[in-house]
Amino acid sequence: MKKIASYGSLGFFPNLQAVFCALLVIAIMSFFPKKWNEKVPSSLLSIIIAGAVAYLFKFDVVKIGEIPRTLFHSTRFSFSTVSGGMILELLSPAFTIAALGMVESLLCGACASNMKKEAFNADQELIAQGIGNMVIPFFGGVPSTAAIARTSVAIKSGGVTRFTSAFQSIWLILCMLLLAPVMAQLPLSALAGVLMVTAWRMNEWHSIKYFFKNKMWGAISKFLITLIATVVFDLTIAIIIGVIFSLILLVSRIAKIEIEFSKMDNKRVLNKYNIEEKNEKTVAVYITGALFFANSQTVIKKIAELNNDYDKFIIEMRGIIYMDISAGQTVLEFLKDEKLLNKEICFSGTRKQVMKVLKTTGIYDFMGEKSFYQSADKVLADITAN
Numbered sequence: 001m002k003k004i005a006s007y008g009s010l011g012f013f014p015n016l017q018a019v020f021c022a023l024l025v026i027a028i029m030s031f032f033p034k035k036w037n038e039k040v041p042s043s044l045l046s047i048i049i050a051g052a053v054a055y056l057f058k059f060d061v062v063k064i065g066e067i068p069r070t071l072f073h074s075t076r077f078s079f080s081t082v083s084g085g086m087i088l089e090l091l092s093p094a095f096t097i098a099a100l101g102m103v104e105s106l107l108c109g110a111c112a113s114n115m116k117k118e119a120f121n122a123d124q125e126l127i128a129q130g131i132g133n134m135v136i137p138f139f140g141g142v143p144s145t146a147a148i149a150r151t152s153v154a155i156k157s158g159g160v161t162r163f164t165s166a167f168q169s170i171w172l173i174l175c176m177l178l179l180a181p182v183m184a185q186l187p188l189s190a191l192a193g194v195l196m197v198t199a200w201r202m203n204e205w206h207s208i209k210y211f212f213k214n215k216m217w218g219a220i221s222k223f224l225i226t227l228i229a230t231v232v233f234d235l236t237i238a239i240i241i242g243v244i245f246s247l248i249l250l251v252s253r254i255a256k257i258e259i260e261f262s263k264m265d266n267k268r269v270l271n272k273y274n275i276e277e278k279n280e281k282t283v284a285v286y287i288t289g290a291l292f293f294a295n296s297q298t299v300i301k302k303i304a305e306l307n308n309d310y311d312k313f314i315i316e317m318r319g320i321i322y323m324d325i326s327a328g329q330t331v332l333e334f335l336k337d338e339k340l341l342n343k344e345i346c347f348s349g350t351r352k353q354v355m356k357v358l359k360t361t362g363i364y365d366f367m368g369e370k371s372f373y374q375s376a377d378k379v380l381a382d383i384t385a386n
Contacts, residue, residue, distance in 0.1 A: 017059040018189035021050045025193030041157035043194045050190035061187040067180040071173070073140020101145040103239050105129050108146035111202060115155050148235070149195055152202050218249055257289035258319075259302050263310075282312040288319035291354075293326035300334045307341060318349030328361030335366060348373045 025046040032042035054061055105125055113120035125146065133143045154164050175183055211219040225245050229238035262284045285303055289295075303313065338345055350358065350372060358364045364372070 015061060015189075017054070018061040018187060021054055021059065021061060021187045021189040022193035022196070024050050024053065025190050026197055029194065029197045037157060039158075041153070043153050043157065043198075047186060047190050047194060050193070051186040054187045054190075055185060059187065061189055064184050064186050064188060064191075067176055067184055069177055069180050071139055076140035077137035097143050100240070101129065101133070101143060102126060103243070104148070104235070105146040107239060108148045108151050111148055112151050112155060114204070115152065116160065148202065149198050152198050153194065156198070156201060218253075222246055222249070251294075254290045254292075254322075255294040257287065257291060257295045257299060259299060260286040260288075261306065262286065281310045282314065283310040284314045284316055286316045286319060290322040291320050291327045291331075292322065292324040293330075296327035296330040300330060304334070307338075307343065312344045313338075313346070315345065315347050316349055317347050317351065317354055320351065320354050323354045323357045325357060325361060328357045328363060332361055332363050332366060335363065346371050346373060348375055348378070 025043075028046035028049060029042045032045070036042075053059070106122055109120045109122060109125045129145060136142070136144065150168070154168065159168075208223060210216075211223065222242055222245060226238050226242035229241040233241075263281070283306060287299060291299065303315075306313070335345060345367070347358075347367070355364070355372075
């Protein structure tokens with residue numbers, strides 16, 4: 001950000017030769033026939049051409065530079081350098097790097113599976129990455145993850161099997177050992193051009209168009225925030241920001257719970273079960289959504305507002321997909337207060353997960369087994385008959 005801000009005050013003059021190399025690569029990759037791409041990858045051909053042009057015309061551009069030509073780096077990992085203090089000091093950054101690597105690897109796998117229209121085995125991917133990162137320090141390497149850009153380029157170039165990674169690794173080793181002097185002369189701007197085209201092609205433009213066309217503001221906001229964060233920071237940080245923002249949206253949506261009230265037709269149900277009609281008012285309370293600490297008080301307040309209008313409450317629980325302990329404790333206090341007012345309350349259609357919470361918080365024992373039914377009709381028939 002400081003560099004971007006300094007362009008206006010210090011003056012910014014782009015290297016037109018570097019820009020030309022990047023544009024040349026973009027042009028070749030954009031107009032290269034797709035049917036030829038599986039035989040000769042456009043990305044490789046464009047880098048070779050851009051490198052040749054930069055070399056022949058003596059372009060003053062930043063190059064890749066010296067490439068190590070050994071598999072065993074001088075600073076490779078050695079157990080003799082390990083100490084207890086070092087382990088404690090590196091625990092926190094190691095966990096952070098592992099978490100970021102996991103997120104990026106999973107994102108890469110998801111993108112690749114979408115591009116290939118195949119299933120993605122996340123466990124296999126993470127186990128492989130973990131084993132690789134435990135071995136690579138002995139060769140002087142640093143923690144690595146699945147790379148979205150390289151994976152996308154490989155798929156776009158026709159790679160469809162696991163041999164793609166193996167051949168890429170072998171090719172990189174050969175280039176390092178045999179072609180390092182030549183590769184060192186390649187302009188970095190040419191690689192930038194490949195990444196720009198790859199980044200553009202990675203976007204699922206049909207999905208993005210669908211979001212904007214149908215005004216899906218949640219998806220649009222997540223897309224724009226992640227896009228801006230990627231430009232301002234980097235891909236890894238952008239992923240974290242996008243995930244956190246998605247979780248915030250998810251919590252805000254879950255907190256919105258639907259509550260509907262329906263006066264029960266006592267006469268219809270009583271006739272169905274041949275029960276004599278009684279002059280009592282019963283209401284069914286239909287709750288839909290997740291019931292937890294953020295919205296439990298709202299639900300209780302709305303039900304309590306009906307105390308003067310009805311004698312019996314049937315709380316239909318079938319629509320509650322989740323309930324936490326905090327909400328269960330709030331409901332228990334409400335039920336105790338209602339007992340003091342001689343209000344009769346029954347539950348119907350309770351899910352197994354929700355029932356576990358009711359038992360854990362003591363609601364089931366307090367109300368008794370007789371207060372739980374499979375359907376609202378059976379509740380009404382039973383409580384009216386008594």
